[in-house]
Amino acid sequence: MNEPSTANPRIKPAGVASADTLTPADRYQELFVAVQLGRVFPDSKTFVDCAPIGEPERILALYRQQHAQHGFDLAAFVRAHFEVPEIHRSHYVSVPGQSLRDHIDGLWDVLTRRPHHHPAQSSLLPLPEDYVVPGGRFSEMYYWDSYFTMLGLAQSGRHDLLSAMANNFAYLIDTYGHVPNGNRTYYLSRSQPPVFAMMVELFEEHGLCGALEYLPQLRREYDFWMEGAQTLRPGDAHRHCVRLEDGTLLNRYWDDRDTPREESYLEDVTTARRSSRPQAEVYRDLRAGAESGWDFSSRWCDGGKLESIRTTAILPIDLNAFLYKLEQQIAELSQADGQREQADAFRARADARGAAIQRIFWHAEAGSFLDYDWQRRAPRTALNAAASVPLYVGLASDKQAAQVALALRTRLMEQGGLGTTEAQSGEQWDKPNGWAPLQWLAICGLRRYGLELADDIAHRWLDTVSSLYERESKLVEKYVLVVPSGGAVGGGGGEYPLQDGFGWTNGVMRRLLHEKPGHQANQACAAATA
Numbered sequence: 002m003n004e005p006s007t008a009n010p011r012i013k014p015a016g017v018a019s020a021d022t023l024t025p026a027d028r029y030q031e032l033f034v035a036v037q038l039g040r041v042f043p044d045s046k047t048f049v050d051c052a053p054i055g056e057p058e059r060i061l062a063l064y065r066q067q068h069a070q071h072g073f074d075l076a077a078f079v080r081a082h083f084e085v086p087e088i089h090r091s092h093y094v095s096v097p098g099q100s101l102r103d104h105i106d107g108l109w110d111v112l113t114r115r116p117h118h119h120p121a122q123s124s125l126l127p128l129p130e131d132y133v134v135p136g137g138r139f140s141e142m143y144y145w146d147s148y149f150t151m152l153g154l155a156q157s158g159r160h161d162l163l164s165a166m167a168n169n170f171a172y173l174i175d176t177y178g179h180v181p182n183g184n185r186t187y188y189l190s191r192s193q194p195p196v197f198a199m200m201v202e203l204f205e206e207h208g209l210c211g212a213l214e215y216l217p218q219l220r221r222e223y224d225f226w227m228e229g230a231q232t233l234r235p236g237d238a239h240r241h242c243v244r245l246e247d248g249t250l251l252n253r254y255w256d257d258r259d260t261p262r263e264e265s266y267l268e269d270v271t272t273a274r275r276s277s278r279p280q281a282e283v284y285r286d287l288r289a290g291a292e293s294g295w296d297f298s299s300r301w302c303d304g305g306k307l308e309s310i311r312t313t314a315i316l317p318i319d320l321n322a323f324l325y326k327l328e329q330q331i332a333e334l335s336q337a338d339g340q341r342e343q344a345d346a347f348r349a350r351a352d353a354r355g356a357a358i359q360r361i362f363w364h365a366e367a368g369s370f371l372d373y374d375w376q377r378r379a380p381r382t383a384l385n386a387a388a389s390v391p392l393y394v395g396l397a398s399d400k401q402a403a404q405v406a407l408a409l410r411t412r413l414m415e416q417g418g419l420g421t422t423e424a425q426s427g428e429q430w431d432k433p434n435g436w437a438p439l440q441w442l443a444i445c446g447l448r449r450y451g452l453e454l455a456d457d458i459a460h461r462w463l464d465t466v467s468s469l470y471e472r473e474s475k476l477v478e479k480y481v482l483v484v485p486s487g488g489a490v491g492g493g494g495g496e497y498p499l500q501d502g503f504g505w506t507n508g509v510m511r512r513l514l515h516e517k518p519g520h521q522a523n524q525a526c527a528a529a530t531a
Contacts, residue, residue: 136502392446
């Protein structure tokens with residue numbers, strides 16, 4: 002795991018609390034295990050987000066003294082020594098009659114967290130400026146979520162928050178060498194889809210800064226994803242990097258730990274026990290699946306069972322397309338900065354990755370880009386919505402884009418928008434759920450090639466989200482795309498209940514409402530009684 006950097010950061014951390022990177026499992030040891038396996042809280046994430054009342058070392062010592070005593074009550078002990086986070090679900094419900102646009106604009110302050118509220122010795126990593134969280138159980142800033150949230154902040158004219166978020170992400174890269182999954186200590190061992198390059202474009206588009214200002218952070222993030230690549234031999238893998246037998250260098254998702262995720266501890270232990278594989282392998286693949294943002298999906302599994310997860314064996318098309326975008330951007334900014342040697346090197350890397358994506362991920366028979374199983378040396382035949390990301394970054398030919406559009410329309414389109422996969426496994430990143438970030442990537446990718454499917458997806462998604470808003474006066478993290486007669490419903494499946502809030506839904510909807518002023522979603526109002 003990367004430790005905090007001692008280098009001079011771009012954002013001076015004046016007034017930022019010292020970063021304590023001990024995770025709850027590392028800090029509380031057997032107490033942590035007892036709480037999580039004993040299901041003291043219904044949600045495994047609750048305990049890892051608790052703040053200690055007093056010194057953690059003293060709490061652990063007291064537990065060791067008392068836990069074997071007759072009548073010891075673990076739940077009472079925890080509540081006596083920890084502050085339990087409170088989730089205010091009612092804060093995400095609109096006032097009756099409020100328009101969808103006004104509801105989203107008003108939610109930004111509700112979802113904003115302030116650095117001076119940082120609880121001492123908790124798992125929360127300090128940040129220098131205000132930040133926006135998704136909502137519900139997610140009370141910290143998440144990496145790839147935030148890009149889609151930022152789309153809405155920009156459209157709402159909240160340049161104050163957009164600028165603060167830009168500084169926060171630069172600070173995380175300067176401090177830890179990468180952007181963690183979220184600003185929690187238990188997320189430090191992994192990142193999420195590398196979309197900082199897309200954020201930088203958004204910052205520049207709205208006049209917050211010049212993209213060149215972030216070149217050092219873009220380089221450092223790239224180094225995180227490519228660590229160890231130079232010494233890899235054909236057929237070997239190291240962390241995020243895989244070198245195929247023919248010498249091709251590509252990337253996978255990875256996590257530096259091979260233990261149960263602390264925020265889903267009991268769930269991971271239960272999943273690993275159902276597998277015949279070594280438990281450490283299962284834990285690593287579960288963690289890597291969390292880094293992908295698609296946690297969880299049949300995309301990473303053999304069949305529909307989560308215990309068959311093999312994330313680290315799969316080269317994802319979206320990850321490699323995002324890294325192509327990052328390589329291109331570093332090349333362009335290096336050229337603008339007069340660093341010609343670096344510009345040439347990154348241009349060559351982007352060209353090599355682009356050629357590899359065409360060779361490894363494109364399948365003419367399927368008419369689409371597909372993930373690749375590097376261990377089995379075979380494509381993953383199941384189509385998923387990540388196939389649109391090469392279009393988003395401009396990697397596809399016009400012919401390929403048209404074929405991808407046909408595949409998406411015939412195999413993934415649903416009444417309520419673009420589906421995630423073709424499988425109905427019970428996992429949340431599978432059928433029948435639809436997700437705002439996947440709609441946006443597909444809309445923008447298809448629009449880049451002038452394909453009408455982009456507008457179709459946008460209109461269907463606007464209908465889905467606005468329909469639920471009119472019925473329940475809120476936005477949620479995911480939606481069922483097979484719309485029942487009673488109207489849209491929030492999605493299900495996965496490890497935790499449906500969450501209200503919700504950052505990336507708000508962001509994508511706010512941008513689409515602006516782009517589609519004639520759509521009826523602009524007239525959607527909250528229910529008369531919430």
